[in-house]
Amino acid sequence: MSELLRIATAGSVDDGKSTLIGRLLFDSKALFTDQLAAVERTSRERGEEQPNLALLTDGLRAEREQGITIDVAHRYFATPRRKFIIADTPGHTQYTRNMVTGASTADLALILVDARKGILEQSRRHAFLASLLEIPHLVLCVNKMDLVDWSRERFDELRAEFGRFAAKLDVHDLTFVPMSALTGDNVVHRGAPMPWYEGTSLLHHLEEVHVASDRNLIDARFPVQYVIRRQEETGYFRGYAGTIAGGVFKPGDEVLVLPSRTRTTISAISGPGGEPLAEAFPPQAVTVQLDGELDVGRGDLICRPRNQPHVSQEIDAMVCWLTDRTELTPGTKYVIRHTTRSTRALVRAVDYRLDITTLHRDEQAEALALNEIGRISLRTQEPLFFDEYRRNRATGGFILIDEQSGATVAAGTILAPGGTADVVWQATAVTREDRGTRGATIWLTGLSGSGKSTVAMEIERLLVGAGQPAYLLDGDNLRLGINAGLGFSAADRAENVRRAGEVAKLFADAGVVAVVSLISPYTADRAKVRAAHELAGLPFVEVFVDTPLPICESRDPKGMYAKARAGLITGFTGVDDPYEAPDAPELVLHPEDGDPVTMAAMVLSHLRQPH
Numbered sequence: 001m002s003e004l005l006r007i008a009t010a011g012s013v014d015d016g017k018s019t020l021i022g023r024l025l026f027d028s029k030a031l032f033t034d035q036l037a038a039v040e041r042t043s044r045e046r047g048e049e050q051p052n053l054a055l056l057t058d059g060l061r062a063e064r065e066q067g068i069t070i071d072v073a074h075r076y077f078a079t080p081r082r083k084f085i086i087a088d089t090p091g092h093t094q095y096t097r098n099m100v101t102g103a104s105t106a107d108l109a110l111i112l113v114d115a116r117k118g119i120l121e122q123s124r125r126h127a128f129l130a131s132l133l134e135i136p137h138l139v140l141c142v143n144k145m146d147l148v149d150w151s152r153e154r155f156d157e158l159r160a161e162f163g164r165f166a167a168k169l170d171v172h173d174l175t176f177v178p179m180s181a182l183t184g185d186n187v188v189h190r191g192a193p194m195p196w197y198e199g200t201s202l203l204h205h206l207e208e209v210h211v212a213s214d215r216n217l218i219d220a221r222f223p224v225q226y227v228i229r230r231q232e233e234t235g236y237f238r239g240y241a242g243t244i245a246g247g248v249f250k251p252g253d254e255v256l257v258l259p260s261r262t263r264t265t266i267s268a269i270s271g272p273g274g275e276p277l278a279e280a281f282p283p284q285a286v287t288v289q290l291d292g293e294l295d296v297g298r299g300d301l302i303c304r305p306r307n308q309p310h311v312s313q314e315i316d317a318m319v320c321w322l323t324d325r326t327e328l329t330p331g332t333k334y335v336i337r338h339t340t341r342s343t344r345a346l347v348r349a350v351d352y353r354l355d356i357t358t359l360h361r362d363e364q365a366e367a368l369a370l371n372e373i374g375r376i377s378l379r380t381q382e383p384l385f386f387d388e389y390r391r392n393r394a395t396g397g398f399i400l401i402d403e404q405s406g407a408t409v410a411a412g413t414i415l416a417p418g419g420t421a422d423v424v425w426q427a428t429a430v431t432r433e434d435r436g437t438r439g440a441t442i443w444l445t446g447l448s449g450s451g452k453s454t455v456a457m458e459i460e461r462l463l464v465g466a467g468q469p470a471y472l473l474d475g476d477n478l479r480l481g482i483n484a485g486l487g488f489s490a491a492d493r494a495e496n497v498r499r500a501g502e503v504a505k506l507f508a509d510a511g512v513v514a515v516v517s518l519i520s521p522y523t524a525d526r527a528k529v530r531a532a533h534e535l536a537g538l539p540f541v542e543v544f545v546d547t548p549l550p551i552c553e554s555r556d557p558k559g560m561y562a563k564a565r566a567g568l569i570t571g572f573t574g575v576d577d578p579y580e581a582p583d584a585p586e587l588v589l590h591p592e593d594g595d596p597v598t599m600a601a602m603v604l605s606h607l608r609q610p611h
């Protein structure tokens, strides 16, 4: 089988991308027809009725399963030397999105420029994206040479300019081809009008470019896609099917299965037609058989005991945000798809946003909008087994999916394991069901003096009285212990809320109702706590104690408002620091709702309702 080359294209319609693709398909068709005839002949000789072209499309199955082919039309063509898949990304307004989705598995990127217009900002963006995605080979197609009189000077000028920019990026192999997609010169055949050009035609380059060594052949990685079980004449067959993501596997190899960490040996490897293989390497689709009766399933990873990937629930990654419906913000939750594994992921922080034309980092950025790229940190519900994207594109890439709509909202490349690398939540032998009581977090937020603590005390009293363990986590009390040393700056309040949220989560996990009473004035901080609970599958009830400021101020139990008004303390919530009211709390309490006991009962009736 001739080797497959995956090509990503970048450039707008005006640059001649469609013409170029059309030209490649059309002019190579003659070659393809010859090959088709050969395939048909061989198939006939073997007694097969239909020519077997399945291999041409095989490699795409995994991508379809990953759901990353949206908006990208794949076109196939072949010459006697090679098969090609071009990810044709139509439309130029969403080019970043389209390129990222189309290029994540590409071997080579074609960037088109119009010889008259030269290197535009967009060309630089495309080159940057190609380097970010670690596409190993880049070809700058200087198109429309017919419109600049086949000028060698113009071509040299553009080559020098683009070369200078590419030097700042991590581009390993860069080729320049002057061409006219319209006349076909230098696309499939060498063009007579440019005798000064010493290189080959684009198609010739595509046929010759060496890609086998681009794959990682060192780190053996086999993500299990599905399990094959069947009764055969020779006995019960159990095999694990998937695509080799790295390294070389052979029968007899000692391997380790993650997450169970079981050690075993490969007993056999077979190819797509069931034929036994002496070795398997990326990107082959194979079935692996292991010694022994093992509990291995989809999403598990087979590797070598002495060369293991990172195992972590914390990930630092570069992501490109792909939707205009929402923005990527900290505290939001998605489904992450990584190799054959899916789990939930919480966006913990946006570290910075990258301006991809100036390569400037904006560390103040708090969100990523459509087409924007930035560095984020994620926490996943289940541990992932991964490598840095630089080291392995297959085990270092992922996508984020919106749980409700099923839409792909981000494509990401893993930079490194996050802060608590290789620390994984240790499940204990006692499950939540075993504990007998159902935990939850009730989160009371509101101004100082709004009545949070008073109502929280009543909630705790009522619950404990009814036999349900409950514990009041009061802001003041926490600030005397676990939160000692934190003040009232935005960063300190965020940390105060985060720690209280983590402690509440532990109580809830233990089967206790954590009743938290904290001003928690900022929406984003509360959203993170809510998302962390949802990620852990624990109920979270947000109660907004909506007592108007004048009432709180008239109560002023500790005389704090008086001090703040007198300027003796600054940054006091409601006076000179903002309180951001919750958008969609489970419950809002107003002063007219009654006394604290009545309010507590209202909260509890909410706790019992299914959410």
Ligand SMILES: Nc1ncnc2c1ncn2[C@@H]1O[C@H](COP(=O)(O)OS(=O)(=O)O)[C@@H](OP(=O)(O)O)[C@H]1O
Pocket (backbone or CB within 6 Å): 447, 448, 449, 453, 475, 476, 479, 488, 492, 493, 494, 496, 497, 517, 518, 519, 520, 521, 558, 560, 569, 570, 571, 572, 573, 577
């Ligand atoms: N600058 C400033 N702003 C707001 N509150 C202040 C401030 N300085 C001290 N205090 C007292 O600290 C109590 C609020 O602590 P919290 O931990 O709930 O605040 S926060 O959630 O971190 O915003 C709060 O107590 P309660 O009145 O019991 O809510 C305040 O009296």
Ligand SMILES: Nc1ncnc2c1ncn2[C@@H]1O[C@H](COP(=O)(O)OP(=O)(O)O)[C@@H](O)[C@H]1O
Pocket (backbone or CB within 6 Å): 446, 447, 448, 449, 450, 451, 452, 453, 454, 455, 517, 555, 557, 591, 594, 595, 596, 599
């Ligand atoms: N539902 C209520 N009706 C009337 N007064 C209330 C109510 N809830 C609380 N209070 C009074 O308001 C004051 C401040 O309440 P507190 O619980 O300390 O507020 P926070 O914890 O929000 O700062 C207390 O004196 C309390 O008696």
